[in-house]
Amino acid sequence: METEYETRPREAIARILRAEPRFFSAAELCARLDESGTPVSRATVYRTLERLAAKGEAALRLNDRGEATFMFCDSGHHHHAICRSCGRVEDVACGALDSFVDRLRSLHGFQLDDHSLEFHGKCRSCV
Amino acid sequence: METEYETRPREAIARILRAEPRFFSAAELCARLDESGTPVSRATVYRTLERLAAKGEAALRLNDRGEATFMFCDSGHHHHAICRSCGRVEDVACGALDSFVDRLRSLHGFQLDDHSLEFHGKCRSCV
DNA sequence: AAGGATTTTGAGACTCTGTCTCAAAATCAG
């Protein structure tokens, strides 16, 4: 049986993720954890993030340097608008895009079954 | 003055990229170059790809492992449908998506100025 | 076709992200 333990490292990580709607890299989290007086090893940070992503509680995103970043995130299908300046993330319902996707479902013989969409710009506070 | 030289490494890389409409990682290119008898150092492969991307002749894409990959690509704004199996890429005009994007342009105070969209599925030969 | 100014290349050291191992520590149930 694999029971799940509630541990200080996991709670510290969750606390940071809960505080801001934006993506954090593992390195960023390590730094924050050090600052806040509850240091957590890199290995544990990676394991915890991977676990959250697997359970669908966190979204995984590769930033433009190819680093894995994570944020707490509703699990349903939707997209993100990401602020170039502060990283703030706003959810965007897939909605109208669906009809576009449907029309493309069979494209040049392709059978499309998934898509990823991201918006970029500046949030209210950063304009 | 910075003149541009035509060199064997650059031509060998271009030849490989031209041959297939799909994204290649630097490592893949190095391997291909070795096989084809014109080995090129990693540094040069990276420099050449970066140069092509800067000139807008190649598209840069991070694969799901965060590795940079490149392909020859028309420079206008469009999107890609990527085959899960063989990597074949088909261009997708942005078209209908524009109206969706326009409607979102101002979202919760966000000023959206860019988006990225990718489709995934199986190409004709891989279905 | 030879010389020389300029650009490009390659080998390898280096950094950084992410993975893995395994003994030690923490968690929890009884």
Added chain:
DNA sequence: CTGATTTTGAGACAGAGTCTCAAAATCCTT
């Protein structure tokens, strides 16, 4: 409190990408 189980941390390791600098290639001029 004890013991079975899960989790953690330190550090070794792997792989992508960057950087340096001397040597080689390119091209222009004559």
